[in-house]
Amino acid sequence: MAYHALAAVLLPLFAFVVNCFIKGKATGWVSTIAILLSAIVSIIVFNHTFNGGTIHLNRVWFTIGDTQLYAGLLLNNLSTLMLLLVNLIALPVHIFSMAYMGHDKRYGRYFTCLSLFCFSMLALVVVDNMVLFYAFWEMVGFSSYLLIGFWYKKEVAIQANKKAFIMNRIGDVGLLISILVIYAQYHTFDLIKLFGINGLISQSYIKDGLWIAPASSIPAAWQYIACGGIFLAVCAKSAQFPLHTWLPDAMEGPTSVSALIHAATMVAAGIFLLGRVYPMFNTAELDALAIIGCFTAFMAATIALTQNDLKRILAFSTISQLGFMVMAMGINAYASSLFHLVTHAFFKCLLFLVAGVVIHEMQHVKDENQLDIDPQNILYMGGLRKRMPLTFIAALIGGAALVGLPLTSGYLSKDGILIQAFEWSDTKSIGYKIVPIMMLITSWLTAFYVARLIFKVFFGKLRVLDVKPVVICHISDGGWQYRLPLILLSICCLFPVFSLNPLLYEQSWLFKAFTTADHLERMNIYHTIIPAGLNILSIVVIYFAYAVYVQERKMLPFAQNNWAFDFSYNQWYFNKAYNNIFVKPVLALGSGLFWFDRKVIDGFIQLLQNILLWLSKVADVLDRYVIDGFLHLLTAIVQYIGNFVRSFQTGRVQYYLLSMLAVIVAWFIFKTLI
Amino acid sequence: MNAANILFYIMSFIVLASALYVAASKHLVRSVFMFFVTLFALAGLYVLSLADFVAVTQIVVYVGGILVLILFAFMLSGRETLDVLQTENRSIWKINNLPAMLIVGLFFIILINVILQTNADHLGWITDSIKLKNNITNSGEMTANIGVNLMTRYLLPFEIVSILLMMALVGAAHLSRKEQQA
């Protein structure tokens, strides 16, 4: 099976290499066929491996000192699931892209990068050691960089990809540091040896301020630093506070890319990392994780309320949902977190593809009528329900899943998280209650902004007409390349795929695969009250949104000129703050150091040089005037005496007399003194 | 302090003052005439040191001879010389004179130094001559004594001087004659 998995990973790489050398439409087919094959292989792998124990295959990569580094595959439930998931998301996106990017001049380049991403992502989920994990972790970031900046002439796009890469780099450095700390502590990079059952991590403990491992011990601070590094990596990749700001900007890339990378797969890699290294964390660190996730989820949801850019709303909702997953990890709801990861991947990808179709059609409208509008702005949309029914239905399904309405996959995973959050808070002090409560509020906020999005886009009337009364518009669902992915993904958003019981998340096969304890025994009040309360209130909120946006009733809290709106609309001013707090000081530090380098260090060298020059001049003077000068002096004395004597021979009588007298006087003085 | 002393001081003051005037004067004719005064006063000093014959000779030869000769000389040399010389505008304090003054000053200090060190009044031979009554007093017939000495003791120098004098006169006459087409 391991070789199957290897094939699944290498197929996109093969497509990438082939695409490097060919051009034109063929590239799309190469990539799509590769991902199709890969998906088929991964289904086989999944069937064989899921719940079938761990498969580990490795070969020596290289030897350094007496440490041998292996390159290998590690297939367990988590990686097999991710392998399948990535392929299942990537396949529709590839199909979608063939149409979506069909008219782009750099079509070939797009699929080349897409294949590179798929390879990196697939490799990331199956590798068995931390070095390779880091390598593909960063490769994923790199391919995302390439794809965000795909339209490299667009200034915002290249700003965004730079920002994305650098922010991810912060996380990468964190990850690198924690990998290296772990290596220093355990002398191995192997994931199984480290995090497996009875692995090295589970054998180590913190005692008396020391982090004691079987091999060595270092101060406990380094355990926190290692975990902090992983947090940082998770925050960067999964766009959690405080490193979340790159994700909304990353929406400058093609929408299909956003669907694949920035909604479903790459951003989930952070959660996947948490899943991989889960045994490392102690309670305090998990609490921190829960708080980060909770805060991010809430913050992103509030921001999503006011955004007008279709993709940006979805981006913030992604951040929010990722916050849910991170929090779930933090509250020990490991299985729910991964469950939500999977369901979220499907419905968010679906929503992005819907957005892609809408944007594509709006772009057509814009091009055909030469309008000066932003095709992504939901304020210009509306009433698309009738023109693109399939898309509308897909959006409804996706939206319902995102809100967590019953009968969708989102209901299963999200409610599971909420229920466990309440259960978790019961075991903690009262202050921790705020976490589940905020999550609850976030859920309602989610319901509101999803409703706002759908109502604005699909209901009412086409607001482009406000800009220009008569427009040619051929808005439709598009060809099969659009329809097929939407249908596929919509199906995946419904409950039967995950659980036969639409109301009990515990019965999902996916959930069961990751839990050891049987949660059915712990049926308590939360299990009924939360889903019910949540959904009822969600429906209320949706109706409220309907009232505001479709029936256009004026409601007081929706004035757009208060500080709360500004705060939300400007994304809590994070960009500005980061620019002022980090970017500018670092640049200033760079300039300052350059000044220092020029003036102080180089100045010091210049000083030395000048001293040297001065010394050499002194030596020169010595040479010229003292040593040479001595000879010159001799000649000069002779000459001077000659001249001196000659000067008496002026022929002037009085002068002679004067000289004589002077000599006499001198003689007398001489005589007197001696 | 007797009359001789007072006279001596007066005379020497005149000598020095007139000599200084000569040195300082820019006017040639004036300085020449001032030189007369110097010479006269000197003659007075001779008299004070009891050398009346020398004093007379001084007046005769210098005042009567040399100065007249000088006056003649530049009267002969023509008017324009005088003009040039007289308009010469030079101050004694000029910087050019500074070395000369310095040297002369130093020389003077040396001279004074030597004079004071010599303590001339107590030189051996002078005290001897006072003891032996060999010094001239204002009682004696000194002019006769000079005459005798000239003809006896200093006869040879006297003759040589007269020959020299004659040669000088002849030479001077020869030099100052108008040159013909030679």
Add this chain to the structure above:
Amino acid sequence: MISLTNYLVVSGILFCIGLYVVLVKRNAIQILIGIEMMLNAAILNLVAFGKYDKVNNGGQMFALFAIILAAATTAVALAIILNVYRRYKTIDPDKVDQLKD
């Protein structure tokens, strides 16, 4: 009695003045005057010391010879000055610094 030292001091001053005149003046005749002054200073010394030689009268004798020789030199010098003047149209000794013409 007038002290010999007084005579010597006066003659020293006179000598120096004469010397100064000789050194400084730019006129041959004035230089001649300076020379005469120096000579007179010397003669003054001779005369002053001659006071203590009653028998031989050495001091006064030499003073006489000196006076006469001074007269002779003056005559010759004046003759020379006249000749120089005729040739160079100047009697500034500084400007007469060529041995040949």
Add this chain to the structure above:
Amino acid sequence: MNLLTLLIFIPLLFGLLIVVLPSSLRNSYKYITLLAALVQLGISLLLYFQFKTGASYAGIDHESQFQFIQKLPWINLNLGGMGKMQIDYFVGVDGVSITLLVMSALVMVVAAIASWEINKNLKGFFVLFLILDMAVFGVFCSLDFFLFYIFYELMLLPLYFLIGMWGGARREYAAIKFFLYTLFGSVFMLLVMVGLYLSVKDPATGSHTFNMIQMMNPANYDAHSIFSTINHQTIFGFPARTVGFIVLFVAFAIKVPVVPFHTWLPDAHVEAPTPVSIILAGVLLKIGGYGIIRICVGIFPDVAVSGSFVLGLLGVISILYGALNALAQRDLKRMIAYSSVSHMGFVLLGIASLTTEGISGAVMQMVSHGFLSSMLFFLVGVIYTRVHDRDIYNFRGLGTLMPQFTVFVMIGFFASLGLPGFSAFIAEAFTLAGAFKSGSTNGLVPHWMAACGALGILLSACYFLWTLQRMFFGTERLKGGETWKHALKDINWREKSALIPLALMALLLGIMPSLVFGKINDSVIALVEFTKQYIR
């Protein structure tokens, strides 16, 4: 004929050929030079493949374990009462030098290709180039300190002239600065060398020797000599061995260059013509690192152990300082020069850790940086020869004008900033791994230094990406307008032929690091073992 000797003196032969060729054939000089470099590359590859690995071929402090040895008596003077003077022509390689040899040979080929742009005084240029070439290989191969020193000094002179005569506007300033700096280092090195000579006795002959390998054995030191390992002599009140180490270290630190001895580097790089920049960055800097490993650590392991904190600190400072300075640059070449400072800081950090990972990583970083910095300087040269401008702000959207060039730039930049898959990633990761491990095992370099070093990776991303975004992306906007637009043609076959091998090597080493690690591993283990006895 010994292969190493052949390798060292091949350039000299070709150089002589150029000297005797008349100027009318001046167009052939570059081909001759390229041929020399290719022959050298061939020989070095032959050496590489013949190089035997295994614990019995580790080298370091065992003379018999070196390979391709040639040892000829060179200057043997009987000084009577003073003993015998023994200077050998002694060359040989072990794991540390073999990879650097191959790397240098390849960089030399690239530099020879880059020399196409030289158009004045060709004979002088290529003869100096080949002399430099010879000296570089001599330095890497010589095992006799005297021979080492001669080659070391011999490098200086051609470089001085190459920068001073074929350089940019301020070439004389840069050349003098470079010359003074390096001369400053090497003059004091001479003193230490003589001191070592007087301290060490060859046990076989009983005479003083310059043999570096004999210098590594503490038993060979005279008990009363200045660098005696038993009696701790002092110089000006400082322990003599410490002083010796510091002097040698400063000499090599100037080459590396380590902050604060680095300021010659930006100037020299900026003013040097492209091929010389390539050699400077690709090869010369490595001589510093090589010298620190072979000589500073090899001969003074006791001091290296006790001073490793300072070494590591300097390394970290170099990493961060160089990176921050690079961030402030407008001149592309200067930016890359500062990035070299930053990247070479990893070498020092790795060496300071004295762990197998750290030293292997350091050697890997040297090899990797050899390829990558050559590539980057070559890329700068491409732009500079076209429009004679290097200011980052004067270019915009080069990606549209020169797509292939941009691809190479991206490869170069991303490889340099440590993208996995390229050699720099492996090198930097393992340097840092070694540094971290050192804190846990031998305690030489504290953990926080390694953590700070990791920040350098972040900063390198900042300045490379900024440059990339500023110069290559966006809509095209050039300072020179249409003239530049015409001048900025995409790269030609010659340039590609230089860039492709470098990019491929960087990629290959990133995917198969065993190409380097396999050869150096035994030597590195031996070196670590060798130093271990001094760690308390």
